[in-house]
Amino acid sequence: MSKPPADLIIRPPVIEDAIRLHVIRTLPGVMRGTMQIPSMTVEQVRRQMETSLFDAAFHAFVAEIHGAVVGMAGLHVGNRRRSRVGDVGLSVHDEWTGQGIGRALMGALLDVADNYLGLKRLELEVITDNEPAIHLYESLGFAREGVKRSSMFRGGDFVDTLMMGRVRDD
Numbered sequence: 001m002s003k004p005p006a007d008l009i010i011r012p013p014v015i016e017d018a019i020r021l022h023v024i025r026t027l028p029g030v031m032r033g034t035m036q037i038p039s040m041t042v043e044q045v046r047r048q049m050e051t052s053l054f055d056a057a058f059h060a061f062v063a064e065i066h067g068a069v070v071g072m073a074g075l076h077v078g079n080r081r082r083s084r085v086g087d088v089g090l091s092v093h094d095e096w097t098g099q100g101i102g103r104a105l106m107g108a109l110l111d112v113a114d115n116y117l118g119l120k121r122l123e124l125e126v127i128t129d130n131e132p133a134i135h136l137y138e139s140l141g142f143a144r145e146g147v148k149r150s151s152m153f154r155g156g157d158f159v160d161t162l163m164m165g166r167v168r169d170d
Contacts, residue, residue, distance in 0.1 A: 004100030009064040010108045013072065015053065017062055018046035020069035029094035033130045035152060036091070059117075061108045063092070063101045070096040073105035075113060075122075084120040086113055090133070102136050110140065114168060122166045127152065127159055134162065142166045 013021070022045045025036045052058045057079065063071035071092040078085045088109060092101045113119040126133050128147060138144075142164040150158035 002098060002100040002103070004104045005065055007065055008101065008104055010061050010104055011064060013049065013053070013060050013062045015046065015049055017069050017072075018042060018049050021045055021049070021062070021072055024069065024072065024091055024093050027094045029097065030091050032154065033127060033133060034089075034091055035125075059109070059112050061105055063096075063105050065096075069093075071101045071105055073102075073109050075109045077117060077119065084118065086117070086119045086122045088122050088124040090124075098132065102133070103140075106136065106140055120168055124164050125161045126164060127154070128162050129159070134164075137164050140166070 019042055022040070022042045024030055025034075025040060025045065026038050030036055031038060052060065052074070057077040058074065059077070060072060060074040062069050071090070073088070073090045075086045075088055077083065078087070088106075090102055090105060092105075110122075113122055122142070124137065124142065125148070126137065128134075134144075143166070145163045145165050148161045148163060151161045152159050
C-alpha cells in the first residue's frame with residue numbers, strides 16, 4: 001500500500017480543470033482501464049463539468065501535485081428509491097498510478113458518502129483485467145458482486161466488467 005506524496009492536495013474540481021482532466025481521460029492507460037474514449041473534446045469535458053458542478057447529486061474531488069491535476073474521483077447519488085446509493089468513478093494519470101493517489105481520492109469520496117450523505121451503498125464497475133483497481137477497491141471494503149460479460153468494447157474486442165459494491169453496516 002503506497003503512501004500518497006506529501007505535497008498531494010485533494011480538492012473539489014473547478015471549471016478551469018477541464019483541460020487537465022481531458023488530458024487524463026485520453027491517456028492510454030486511463031482509456032484502457034476505464035470507459036473513456038479518445039474522441040471526447042475539451043469542450044465536452046468542460047460542458048460535463050459545468051453540468052456536474054451544479055448538480056447537487058454529484059460530488060467530486062481532484063488530486064493535485066505541484067499545480068498539476070493527476071486524478072479525479074466522482075460520486076453520483078441516486079434519486080427516489082436509490083437516494084442512499086452512490087455510483088463511484090475514479091481516474092488517475094498514467095504516470096501517477098500505484099502511488100496512493102487513487103486511495104486518497106477514494107478516501108475523500110468515502111468520507112463524504114459516509115459522514116455527510118449517509119449513503120448505505122456504493123457501487124462501481126471496473127474492467128476485469130484492471131487488477132490494481134480491483135485490489136484498491138477490495139482494500140476499501142468493496143466486494144465482487146458479479147461479472148457483466150462482453151459489456152464493454154475496447155481495442156477491437158469485447159471485455160467483461162466486474163460489478164463491485166460496498167454496503168455500510170449500521
